[in-house]
Amino acid sequence: MRWLAGVFALCMALSGLVRAEVAEVYDFDTRAEEQRYQQLISELRCPKCQNQNIADSNAPISKDMRDEVYRMMQGGSSNDEIVGALVDRFGEFVQYKPPVDNRTILLWAFPAIATIGGFLIVVGVVWRARGRDDEPPLSSEDRARAEQILASNGDKTERP
Known part of the structure; x- marks a missing residue:
């Protein structure tokens, strides 16, 4: 049992x-x-x-x-x-393979669009930064005035 x-x-x-x-x-x-x-x-x-x-x-x-x-x-x-x-x-x-329509095209294309957009932004920033380096040099009057300002500031800082 x-x-x-x-x-x-x-x-x-x-x-x-x-x-x-x-x-x-x-x-x-x-x-x-x-x-x-x-x-x-x-x-x-x-x-x-x-x-x-x-x-x-x-x-x-x-x-x-x-x-x-x-x-x-x-x-x-x-x-x-x-x-x-x-x-x-x-x-x-x-569906594992959804049909191609406006929504799915945007979904699949977004990474490429974002990459190209980011690349264009970087190129624009670099281009603008290089454009600032090409500023014309100071004129003789502006240079004399800058030296005068620097000289007068130098006198003020040297005094105790």
């Missing part, structure tokens, strides 16, 4: 370690359809998991998305229609 209780406790402990997963089984007519399905679910991101595609995610939302992809494929929808339906439902985040 005691050994039966020990076996039961061991089974309970091991059941927490073993996770039973039910594999999804979808019937495809051809190998090409199955490959198309695998490609689609690997290109769509799970909205809950953030950085996992729906093929690898165990989240319930990913299962729903996989079911929807399969259902739409069986209904004769194209890849663009399937992706479009899921984007309409879950947002553009579900």
